[in-house]
Amino acid sequence: MEKLIVKNLNHHYGFTSILENINFELNKGQVLSIVGPSGGGKTTLMHLCADLIDVQEGNIKNSFTSSSFAFQESRLLPWKNVIDNIALGLKAQKISTKMAQVRAKKIALRFGLEEIDFDKFPKDLSGGMRQRVSFARALVTKPSLLFLDEPFSALDIGLKKELQSLLIEMIDKKELSVLFITHDLMEAIRLSDEILLLKADPGRIVKKFKYDLPQSKRDDKFVYSQSAKILQDEEIIDTFELELK
Amino acid sequence: MKFVFKILKDFPSYLWSGWGAIASIFLFFACWDLGYQIYGELVLPSPLETLSTLWVMSHNDSVIEDAKITLYRAFFGFGLSVLFGSILGLIAGLFATASIMSRPIVTILVGMPPIAWIVLAMIWFGMGDFTVIFTVVVASFPIVFVGALQGTRTLEGDLKEMGKSFKLPLHVKFLDIYFPHIFSYIFPAWVAxxxxxxxxxxxxxxxxxxxxxxxxxxxxxxxxxxxxxxxxVVIMISSMMFIEYIILEPIKREVELWRN
Structure with missing residues (x-):
């Protein structure tokens, strides 16, 4: 069984402790969200899990066969057009250029890009379109584990919902596991099987919330009522400093 | 190959866009002729006379021989600068220490007037080919070096990280992520x-x-x-303009299509 296991993880920058005693497990087909205030070490934790930075203390075991990363900013290569940017993800997988182009075009259409956009450079795309391209690039490889670092934060509501539904469709088929960072609680409730609350200074997990209802069955009412409930939680109030001072 | 083809395909429309430049050259000729009419032939010969002299010279073997020699020296020196400037600049850019240490040396090389180099080279190497080539190299090397250095230094961490997240093999990383960025710095440096x-x-x-x-x-x-x-002078300037506008500019346009 493919799994991501994080055990007793600590991380420092110089003398500042960023993460302290982090433990969790992400199983195949699951969506795990990490929520918390900005600057709480969420991105560092994600980068550690994705092996972008080295683990200092503790253990991360990743047995997923493949993974990809969608960043907060689109991080497209400015000198490549839309299709070549998407196909970049496939270059590591020894797929012929022709096949890569076909697959890139297919997924681009699915993500709401149009054929006239295919030859455009990132500078000629709107922010939302760039984010779609970045998303398509992450998913074209059909990863078994997807790292999402607040990729929806800069998008308008419509586009956000559209991309989330695409994601939910894949989660539903159990073909994708997701480690998801966000500071938007509603987003987390809509998408996650489990939410970890990360408190800042130093980053540590103070509470876990579980949701068993399949993502595709969660309607707005569910999301709103759960959000209202979670916002009453004392740990949440404390972590996000919601109380009036 | 596709790239070369695209440059050739866009070439006619590029040439067609040159009318403005031609108009400005003719305006320059007009001012030149005005200068001739005011100051007379000895100070400033008319464009017509200059061009007819040029015509006669172009049939003179010794002038062509001179031009060839100059061309050889310029390109040999330039080639050496490009080769060493690019390689050393790239290497220096990869290491923080090397780039910090090389900065003052580059400042010295750039700040030293070429005429001083010529004098030194004449003392060191005597009169001849080597002195000229040496001067060309010391004058153009720092420009290429700085271009390559900056290209390597300014590689974006974000894009590197993205490449790492996809576990791209080294040659893909180099060709798709590093090279286009470095080239966009180094190519203008070559032109300069x-x-x-x-x-x-x-x-x-x-x-x-x-x-x-x-x-x-x-x-x-x-x-x-x-x-x-x-x-x-006309020979020098027109050959420079030919290289810059007919050869380099179309390449530059294709290469930098993705820029804002």
Whole structure:
């Protein structure tokens, strides 16, 4: 069984402790969200899990066969057009250029890009379109584990919902596991099987919330009522400093 | 291959966009002629006379021989600068220490007037080919070096990280992520270095050799032969313009299509 296991993880920058005693497990087909205030070490934790930075203390075991990363900013290569940017993800997988182009075009259409956009450079795309391209690039490889670092934060509501539904469709088929960072609680409730609350200074997990209802069955009412409930939680109030001072 | 084809395909429309430039050149000729009418032939020969001298010269074997020699020196020196400047610049850019240490040296090289190099080279190497080529190299090397250094130094961490997250193999990382970025810095540096080489080669020849366009210019000066001097200048400038506008600019346009 493919799994991501994080055990007793600590991380420092110089003398500042960023993460302290982090433990969790992400199983195949699951969506795990990490929520918390900005600057709480969420991105560092994600980068550690994705092996972008080295683990200092503790253990991360990743047995997923493949993974990809969608960043907060689109991080497209400015000198490549839309299709070549998407196909970049496939270059590591020894797929012929022709096949890569076909697959890139297919997924681009699915993500709401149009054929006239295919030859455009990132500078000629709107922010939302760039984010779609970045998303398509992450998913074209059909990863078994997807790292999402607040990729929806800069998008308008419509586009956000559209991309989330695409994601939910894949989660539903159990073909994708997701480690998801966000500071938007509603987003987390809509998408996650489990939410970890990360408190800042130093980053540590103070509470876990579980949701068993399949993502595709969660309607707005569910999301709103759960959000209202979670916002009453004392740990949440404390972590996000919601109380009036 | 696709890339070369695209440059050729866009070439006619690029040429067609040159009418403005041609108009401005003709305006320049008009001002030149005005200068001739005011100051007379000895100070400033008319464009017509200069061009007819140029026509006569272009049938003269010794002038063509001079041009070839100058061309050889300029390109040999430029080639050496490109080769060493690019490689050393890339290496220096990879290491923080090397780039910090190389900065003052580059400042010295850039700040040193080329004429001083010529004098030193004449003392060290005597009169001849080597002195000229040496001067061309010291003058254009720092430009290429700085271009390559900055290209490597400014590689974006974000994009590197993205490449790492996809576990891209090394050659893909180099070709798709590093190379286009570095090239966008290094190519303009090559162009600037070529311009520098072209100017320096004539100056060095004028002072230190008995052949080449620079030497011919010195002879024209001693004979007070202004039309020949101007014709030589026209040769230098028109060849520079040809290289810059007909060869380099179309390449640059294709290469930098993705830029804002």
């Amino acid at each position: 270095a070529l311009g520098m080489a072209w100017k320096i080669v004539v100056m060095a020849e004028l002072l230190s050799t008995s052949d080449g366009i620079g030497a011919a210019l010195a002879v024209a000066r001693s004979h007070l032969d202004t039309p020949t001097a101007l014709a030589l």
